[in-house]
Amino acid sequence: MTKAYFEILRPGVNTTIQDNGRDHLYHIGITVSGAIDQRNYKLVNSIVKNNLDEAVIEFAYQGPLLRLRNGKINFAITGDIFFNIIKENSKIEEGKCYQNYVLNSGDQIDIISTKKTAYGYLAVNGGFTLEKTWKSYSINTKAEIGPNNGKKYSINEKIFIKEDGFKELKERSINFKKSFNNVVKVIKGTNFNYFSDKAKNIFFKELYSVTGLVDRMGMRLDGVNLENIVNTNIKSEGLVRGVIQVPADGKPIILLSDHGTIGGYPKIATVISADLDKVAQLIPGTKIQFEEVSLEEAEKLFKDYCNETNKYLNELS
Amino acid sequence: MIKNISNLGDAAIYCDFGSEVNESVNSNVINYHHHISKLIEEEKIDGIKNITPSYNKLIISFDLSVTNFLNLKEIIKNIKIDTNTKEPKKNIKIPVCCDDEYALDFERLSKKLNISKNEILDSYFEKDYYCYMTGFIAGMPFLGDLDDKIRCNRLETPRVKVPVGSVGITEQFANIYSYESPGGWNIVGNTPKKIFDKLNLKNPALIKPGDKVMFYQISKKEYLNWND
Numbered sequence: 001m002t003k004a005y006f007e008i009l010r011p012g013v014n015t016t017i018q019d020n021g022r023d024h025l026y027h028i029g030i031t032v033s034g035a036i037d038q039r040n041y042k043l044v045n046s047i048v049k050n051n052l053d054e055a056v057i058e059f060a061y062q063g064p065l066l067r068l069r070n071g072k073i074n075f076a077i078t079g080d081i082f083f084n085i086i087k088e089n090s091k092i093e094e095g096k097c098y099q100n101y102v103l104n105s106g107d108q109i110d111i112i113s114t115k116k117t118a119y120g121y122l123a124v125n126g127g128f129t130l131e132k133t134w135k136s137y138s139i140n141t142k143a144e145i146g147p148n149n150g151k152k153y154s155i156n157e158k159i160f161i162k163e164d165g166f167k168e169l170k171e172r173s174i175n176f177k178k179s180f181n182n183v184v185k186v187i188k189g190t191n192f193n194y195f196s197d198k199a200k201n202i203f204f205k206e207l208y209s210v211t212g213l214v215d216r217m218g219m220r221l222d223g224v225n226l227e228n229i230v231n232t233n234i235k236s237e238g239l240v241r242g243v244i245q246v247p248a249d250g251k252p253i254i255l256l257s258d259h260g261t262i263g264g265y266p267k268i269a270t271v272i273s274a275d276l277d278k279v280a281q282l283i284p285g286t287k288i289q290f291e292e293v294s295l296e297e298a299e300k301l302f303k304d305y306c307n308e309t310n311k312y313l314n315e316l317s
Numbered sequence: 318m319i320k321n322i323s324n325l326g327d328a329a330i331y332c333d334f335g336s337e338v339n340e341s342v343n344s345n346v347i348n349y350h351h352h353i354s355k356l357i358e359e360e361k362i363d364g365i366k367n368i369t370p371s372y373n374k375l376i377i378s379f380d381l382s383v384t385n386f387l388n389l390k391e392i393i394k395n396i397k398i399d400t401n402t403k404e405p406k407k408n409i410k411i412p413v414c415c416d417d418e419y420a421l422d423f424e425r426l427s428k429k430l431n432i433s434k435n436e437i438l439d440s441y442f443e444k445d446y447y448c449y450m451t452g453f454i455a456g457m458p459f460l461g462d463l464d465d466k467i468r469c470n471r472l473e474t475p476r477v478k479v480p481v482g483s484v485g486i487t488e489q490f491a492n493i494y495s496y497e498s499p500g501g502w503n504i505v506g507n508t509p510k511k512i513f514d515k516l517n518l519k520n521p522a523l524i525k526p527g528d529k530v531m532f533y534q535i536s537k538k539e540y541l542n543w544n545d
Binding site: 187 | 323324325326327328329331338350354357366367368369370371372373374375376378381382385386450451452453454455456457459495496513515518521522525526
């Protein structure tokens, strides 16, 4: 018997497999990768009763059009996504995020677009037939590591689904509350004092807008130039997700999940862990405001973030 | 020794070994890296996700749901490094072809430094280099130090694509492009040797922090027939 698989009829803009990412390899230049919005990643797995660290399909902006072959599956989609389920008899059903569906052989999932966000997730009960590379399923397209030879998916490719006998899941859904404010909380960076008093002031006072130069590596912002009065280069050193670098042009760059492991631009600030999902979901044109918090506050906000994620997970159990 | 420990955001520790960049400062950074890696392996320390040694800094990222800055800072502060038990370091020989089609910036360097191509090559191939760090892209080594007379700033306008295998120089440093990548280093040749091999799961990066590297020149024929 051939195994169930998705046939990719339209790949979408950037469709990859992601999970929690890859650790303990920064020292040889391999970045963390992993689902860029960790909460929606966990929730989608939870809705289809997977372990929270199972591999899922991550898509950006326009998602894929997938046709199921040779099987029957339970699936769910999270994010703020416009998608349809196209039945084999051509009947179209509008899909809702944060709830599970059954898909029959021949049916299609048409992930038309994200709404006011950048990323969404598709999980299938049981996961996909993939191999881990360095303990992770994540596709790192820059280093070409992970499933599908480390490349984003293209038309006509297949994604095989793990099958252990289909069992229809009971209805499972989360009442996910969309909330958005444009404040991004940060902790001052290790080179904060490289910037003029005026620049320090501007950084927390003015709005910065997300430009079109954004991908899984990082997000370039536009706004008032930040004047560096010490040196626009530092000796290259390690980076982490959320670091905000300011190159010589004075425009900040926020580093995301596929960032380079070392870099030589001064660090003005770092986005707090609790706000990383929110930042990753920003789309070009959005204006954001940076707000400084202390380390203690950041740690508390992270606890709140985890509690909120757990509250959603508990809705399902 | 670590001069100062601070936080980089809420989920990473920034260990500063001072402002100097030299082999002795960097070996200290790397000793800490090896020591902490061992603690992780032996499960004597929880929550660390990544350690990044660089010229004179060590950055340790951690899982904020497992530990926090103050806990880890206490542990790192109290680490005693036994300088006698240095990790064994490799000596790696890298073949480089410097034919015109690979040595993209010879003209520029020769003019800027006011010396002949041969002098650049003699100086470049004469020395042993030390790997300060590996990264930015997977497997890219940052080596040093170049002889004074071939030190040169990076390109004013970086290349959008530097070919894989390109060997570059800038300031006192040399590197090797393990992938095709944007970059601004002066390219003096190209190596046919695989610098990063993702199929070698145990040891994908040929050159790791602390290793010694020596370049040697090969002909274009040897380059084209190279087999790792």
